[in-house]
Amino acid sequence: MAATPKPRVATVWLGGCSGCHMSFLDLDERLIELADRMDLVFTPIADVKTYPANVDVVLVEGAVSTEEHLHMAQLIRKRTRFVVSFGDCATTGNVTALRNRFSVDELLRRSYHELAPGGPATPSKIISPLTLKARPLHEVIPVDAFLHGCPPTADQIWFAVDNLLQGKIPELPNVYLRYG
Amino acid sequence: MPVITFTINGVPVSGQQSESILEIARQHDIRIPTLCHLDGLSDVGACRLCLMEIEGTSKLLPACSTYPSENMVVRTDTDKLKRYRRTIIELLAAEGNHQCAVCVVNNNCELQNLAYEVGLEHVRAQYLFPKKELDATHPDYIIDRNRCVLCTRCVRVCHEVEGAHVWDIANRGINCEIVADMNQPWGTSESCTSCGKCVLVCPVGALIEKGATVSEMEKHRAFLPYIMTARTKQEWIARAIEED
Amino acid sequence: MTIEELEERAASEQQRQAEFKKRVLTCTAAGCVSCGAGKVVGHFRAQVKERNLAKEVEVVETGCMGLCGSGPLVRVAPDETMYKNVDLEAAHQIFDEHVVGGKPVAAYAVDPKMPFFTRQVKVVLENCGRIDAEKIEASMAAGGYEALARALTEMKPEEVIEEVRKAGLRGRGGAGYPTGLKWSIVRKAQGDQKYVVCNADEGDPGAFMDRSVLEGDPHRVLEGMAIAGYATGASQGYIYIRAEYPLAIERLKTAIKQAERAGLLGNRIMDSALSFRIDLRIGAGAFVCGEETALMRSIQGRRGRPRPRPPYPSEKGLWGMPTLINNVETYANIAPIIRNGSAWFAAMGTPKSPGTKVFALAGKICNTGLIEVPMGVPLREIIEEIGGGTPEGTTFKAAQTGGPSGGCIPAEHLDLPVDYESLQLVGSIMGSGGMIVMDSTSNMVDVAKFFMDFSVDESCGKCVPCRSGTKQIALLLEKIRSGQATPDDLALLEELCVMVKETSLCGLGQSAPNPVLSTLRFFRKEYVDLLIPKLVYEPHEA
Numbered sequence: 001m002a003a004t005p006k007p008r009v010a011t012v013w014l015g016g017c018s019g020c021h022m023s024f025l026d027l028d029e030r031l032i033e034l035a036d037r038m039d040l041v042f043t044p045i046a047d048v049k050t051y052p053a054n055v056d057v058v059l060v061e062g063a064v065s066t067e068e069h070l071h072m073a074q075l076i077r078k079r080t081r082f083v084v085s086f087g088d089c090a091t092t093g094n095v096t097a098l099r100n101r102f103s104v105d106e107l108l109r110r111s112y113h114e115l116a117p118g119g120p121a122t123p124s125k126i127i128s129p130l131t132l133k134a135r136p137l138h139e140v141i142p143v144d145a146f147l148h149g150c151p152p153t154a155d156q157i158w159f160a161v162d163n164l165l166q167g168k169i170p171e172l173p174n175v176y177l178r179y180g
Numbered sequence: 181m182p183v184i185t186f187t188i189n190g191v192p193v194s195g196q197q198s199e200s201i202l203e204i205a206r207q208h209d210i211r212i213p214t215l216c217h218l219d220g221l222s223d224v225g226a227c228r229l230c231l232m233e234i235e236g237t238s239k240l241l242p243a244c245s246t247y248p249s250e251n252m253v254v255r256t257d258t259d260k261l262k263r264y265r266r267t268i269i270e271l272l273a274a275e276g277n278h279q280c281a282v283c284v285v286n287n288n289c290e291l292q293n294l295a296y297e298v299g300l301e302h303v304r305a306q307y308l309f310p311k312k313e314l315d316a317t318h319p320d321y322i323i324d325r326n327r328c329v330l331c332t333r334c335v336r337v338c339h340e341v342e343g344a345h346v347w348d349i350a351n352r353g354i355n356c357e358i359v360a361d362m363n364q365p366w367g368t369s370e371s372c373t374s375c376g377k378c379v380l381v382c383p384v385g386a387l388i389e390k391g392a393t394v395s396e397m398e399k400h401r402a403f404l405p406y407i408m409t410a411r412t413k414q415e416w417i418a419r420a421i422e423e424d
Numbered sequence: 425m426t427i428e429e430l431e432e433r434a435a436s437e438q439q440r441q442a443e444f445k446k447r448v449l450t451c452t453a454a455g456c457v458s459c460g461a462g463k464v465v466g467h468f469r470a471q472v473k474e475r476n477l478a479k480e481v482e483v484v485e486t487g488c489m490g491l492c493g494s495g496p497l498v499r500v501a502p503d504e505t506m507y508k509n510v511d512l513e514a515a516h517q518i519f520d521e522h523v524v525g526g527k528p529v530a531a532y533a534v535d536p537k538m539p540f541f542t543r544q545v546k547v548v549l550e551n552c553g554r555i556d557a558e559k560i561e562a563s564m565a566a567g568g569y570e571a572l573a574r575a576l577t578e579m580k581p582e583e584v585i586e587e588v589r590k591a592g593l594r595g596r597g598g599a600g601y602p603t604g605l606k607w608s609i610v611r612k613a614q615g616d617q618k619y620v621v622c623n624a625d626e627g628d629p630g631a632f633m634d635r636s637v638l639e640g641d642p643h644r645v646l647e648g649m650a651i652a653g654y655a656t657g658a659s660q661g662y663i664y665i666r667a668e669y670p671l672a673i674e675r676l677k678t679a680i681k682q683a684e685r686a687g688l689l690g691n692r693i694m695d696s697a698l699s700f701r702i703d704l705r706i707g708a709g710a711f712v713c714g715e716e717t718a719l720m721r722s723i724q725g726r727r728g729r730p731r732p733r734p735p736y737p738s739e740k741g742l743w744g745m746p747t748l749i750n751n752v753e754t755y756a757n758i759a760p761i762i763r764n765g766s767a768w769f770a771a772m773g774t775p776k777s778p779g780t781k782v783f784a785l786a787g788k789i790c791n792t793g794l795i796e797v798p799m800g801v802p803l804r805e806i807i808e809e810i811g812g813g814t815p816e817g818t819t820f821k822a823a824q825t826g827g828p829s830g831g832c833i834p835a836e837h838l839d840l841p842v843d844y845e846s847l848q849l850v851g852s853i854m855g856s857g858g859m860i861v862m863d864s865t866s867n868m869v870d871v872a873k874f875f876m877d878f879s880v881d882e883s884c885g886k887c888v889p890c891r892s893g894t895k896q897i898a899l900l901l902e903k904i905r906s907g908q909a910t911p912d913d914l915a916l917l918e919e920l921c922v923m924v925k926e927t928s929l930c931g932l933g934q935s936a937p938n939p940v941l942s943t944l945r946f947f948r949k950e951y952v953d954l955l956i957p958k959l960v961y962e963p964h965e966a
Contacts (some may be wrong), residue, residue, distance in 0.1 A: 327506075
C-alpha cells in the first residue's frame with residue numbers, strides 16, 4: 001500500500017514581530033511529532049525562496065503592511081487550500097496597525113532620517129514600499145481560519161494545526177478565542 | 181406596585197412594573213449582554229446589545245429601558261439576536277483602535293469579554309483606524325479616545341453622580357468624541373473634581389489611571405450601586421463593595 | 425377679536441383687493457428669490473410709483489406658485505394669467521402690455537390648461553402663491569382663522585378631535601400615524617401642562633414642502649396649531665424650524681406677532697377660555713432633530729439625540745409632559761377639515777389615505793416644483809403628466825420618495841397608487857414628500873451611495889448600528905463602485921443593511937439602509953455588474 005502523501009504546510013511572516021513563529025517553536029517536543037505528520041514546504045525558519053504550489057495549510061503571521069506583503073498574500077491565496085491568520089496582527093492589524101495613525105511619509109522621516117545613526121537616507125530599492133495602512137490579512141484575501149493572541153499560545157497552535165492536519169478547519173469560534 | 185409575571189426565553193419570571201426587563205432577568209440569573217448600561221446610572225439604550233424580541237411587537241426593544249407587562253413573552257437568545265450582537269461588537273472593534281496586546285486593561289476589558297462571549301473570530305467590517313487624540317494633561321488620569329466605545333458612562337456618572345458634568349459628546353456620527361468642558365485639555369478643566377469615577381466606570385481602556393502598564397489595570401464598579409442605593413434608599417450595601 | 429370682527433376684517437380686505445384694477449403677484453419664496461424675483465418686484469413697485477398707479481395696481485409678494493423650475497413666477501389678477509421665467513425685460517413688458525395695457529403677454533404666459541395645473545388638487549396649498557404671506561388680513565380674506573373661530577364657539581374639544589378622526593387624516597411627516605388618534609391620546613394623557621409642537625425640521629435632500637407652506641401661508645399652520653391646542657388642552661406651542669429657512673422664520677415671526685395682536689394667539693383667544701402661545705425654536709439643521717424625541721431634547725436646550733420609545737411624546741414629551749408633535753403639512757390640513765367638515769376631506773384620496781399630499785418634485789424632470797395631488801394618484805400621472813416627464817432623449821428609470829429614509833420606485837411600478845401602504849409594499853415610504861426623479865442616465869449605486877453618505881453625516885452617533893454601521897455600508901458601496909468588491913462584500917452589505925434597519929435606536933438609523941435595500945431589490949444587476957471574483961485556491965496539476 002502506497003503511503004498517502006503528507007500534508008504540505010507553510011508558514012509565512014508578513015508585517016509582524018515573529019513572536020507568533022517563536023510561539024510555534026514553543027511546541028517543543030510536539031515539533032518532532034509534527035515533523036512526522038507533515039512536510040514543511042515554506043517557512044522563514046528554513047531557507048526557501050519561492051512559495052510553492054499546492055500547499056495544504058499555511059499559517060500567516062503579521063499584518064499586510066507593504067506592497068510585497070500584498071503580493072505575497074495574493075500568491076498564498078492562489079496556491080493554498082487553507083489559509084490561517086496566525087496571531088493578532090494578521091487577524092486585527094494589532095501592533096503593526098499602530099503605525100496607521102501616521103502617514104507613510106511621517107513614518108519614513110522618523111525612522112530613516114530623525115532616528116538614523118548612519119546618516120539619513122530613505123530606502124528606495126531593497127525595501128518594499130509601505131502600503132497606506134497596515135491591514136489585517138482577511139481584508140486583502142479570503143481567510144479560512146483565525147488563530148488569536150499576541151502571540152497565540154503553543155497549546156492553541158497545537159489545537160489548530162492538529163485539526164488542520166486532519167483536514168478539519170478548527171471549530172469556529174475556537175475554544176482558544178483570546179485577543180491580546 | 182403590582183407584581184408582573186412573564187417569561188424570558190421560556191423561563192417564567194416575576195418582577196415589579198418599575199423594574200426594567202434587564203433588572204428582572206438578572207434577578208433570575210438570565211444573562212443579557214450589555215455595554216452602555218451600568219447599575220447606578222440612567223439608561224440610554226445606545227449600545228443595542230440588550231435588544232430582545234417581544235412576541236406581538238415587530239421592533240426589537242432594549243431590555244435596559246423596556247418595562248414588563250403581564251404575560252409578556254420575551255426572547256433574548258434567538259439566532260438573529262446573537263448574530264446582531266456579534267455584528268455590534270464587530271462594528272465597535274472596527275471603529276476604534278483596539279490593540280488588546282498593548283492595552284492597560286487587557287484581560288480586564290468589557291469589550292474584550294463581550295468579543296469572547298459573542299464568539300468574535302474576526303471582524304468583517306473594515307477597520308477604520310481613526311486618528312483620535314490622547315489627552316494626558318490630567319495629573320492622575322489619561323483619556324485615550326482611540327479606545328473609547330462612546331457608551332457615555334463617563335458622561336452620565338459625572339453628571340448624575342458627581343454632579344460636575346465635565347464630560348460630554350462633541351461632533352456627531354462616526355466623528356463623535358468625548359470632550360472635557362468646552363473641548364479643552366482635561367488638565368485645564370475647572371469643573372473636574374478629580375474624583376476618578378469616570379475612570380472606574382469606563383468599560384474599556386479609554387479612561388485610565390496614570391502609571392499602569394499593559395494588563396495592569398482592574399476597574400471596580402461596585403461603588404456606584406453602593407453610592408446610589410445609599411442616596412436614594414438610605415440603605416448601605418457595603419458587602420457588595422467588599423466582594424468586588 | 426370676536427367672530428363678527430373677524431368676518432368684518434375679512435370682508436374689508438376683500439373689498440380693498442377688489443378695488444384694484446390689477447394686482448401683480450410675484451413669488452418671493454426661496455426658489456424664485458434665488459433666481460431674481462427680488463429685482464422683478466422692485467421693478468413693479470418702481471413702475472407703480474413712477475406712473476402714479478398706487479390706487480389702481482397693487483404689487484404683492486407671495487409664497488410659492490409651484491412651478492419652481494421656471495422661476496421667477498408672476499401672476500396677474502384678477503384674470504389669473506401666470507408668467508414664468510420673468511426677468512427684468514419680461515417684467516417690463518408684462519407691466520406695460522398687460523398691467524397697464526390689459527393685453528396678456530403670450531411669450532411668457534404659462535398655459536393654465538397644462539396638466540401641471542389641472543391635475544392638482546389644492547388643499548394645503550390653496551392660498552400658497554395667492555396671498556400676501558406677511559399680512560394677516562390677506563389670510564383672513566381667504567378664510568383664515570374661520571375654523572379656529574368655529575371650533576372655539578361651536579365645538580367641544582372632543583368634537584374637534586372626532587372631526588379630525590373621521591376625516592381620516594394621517595401624519596404627513598412620513599409615518600402616517602392617524603392624527604385624530606394621536607390628538608385623543610394627548611387629550612387623555614395626565615399632565616399639569618401640555619404642549620403642541622410643530623415639526624418644521626424638514627431635512628430630506630430635495631424636499632421643500634414645509635418650507636413652501638410656511639413661506640406662503642404661515643397663518644394656516646398657526647391656526648392648525650391653535651385648534652390642536654384647544655383640542656388637546658395645551659396652552660403652549662412650539663414650532664421647531666431649521667435656521668436654514670430664514671425667510672420662513674421671518675414670515676412666521678411676523679405672522680405670530682400679527683395673530684397675537686389680533687387676539688388669535690395669546691390669552692383668552694377670541695374671548696374663549698383658550699390660552700395658547702406659540703414660540704419659535706430655531707434648530708441648527710441637524711437631520712436627526714426631525715426625529716421627535718431628539719427634537720424635544722433640542723427644544724429643551726439639550727443635545728439633539730433620540731431616546732428609546734416608549735414612552736411616546738404623547739405621554740411623556742417636553743419636560744416629561746404630554747406633547748403633541750405633528751408635521752407642518754398635518755397642521756395645515758386642520759383648518760380646511762374643520763371648515764369644510766370631515767366628510768369633505770375623507771372624500772378625497774383613498775379610503776385608507778384620505779386627503780391630498782404635497783410633493784416636491786425634483787431631479788430629472790421637466791416641471792420641477794411643488795405640487796399637491798390627491799392620495800392614491802398613480803405615480804405615472806405625477807411623473808408623466810404633472811411633471812412633464814424626464815428631459816428629452818431620456819427615459820424614466822426610478823422615482824425616489826422619502827429621501828434618505830425612503831426607496832426607489834422603478835419604471836415597472838409606475839402605475840402604483842401613491843399612498844402610505846402602496847409605497848411601503850415596494851420598499852419605499854411616503855416620507856414628508858420629497859420626490860426625486862431619475863432617468864436613464866442615473867446610476868443607482870451612486871444614488872444609494874449619495875443617500876448613505878447623507879445618513880453617515882447626519883447620524884447623531886448615539887447608537888452603534890447607526891453610527892458605525894452606516895459608515896461601513898458607505899465604505900462597502902464605495903468598494904463596489906470602485907470595482908474592488910467581491911460577492912462576499914455584497915453579501916456583507918445586505919447583512920449590514922438589515923442589521924442596521926432592525927437594531928438602530930431611532931427612525932433615522934432604522935430607515936437609513938432603505939435606499940440601498942430598494943436599489944438592490946430593483947436594480948441588483950447594477951451592483952452585480954461591478955463585482956470582481958474573489959481569490960481562491962487554484963490547485964496546480966503536477
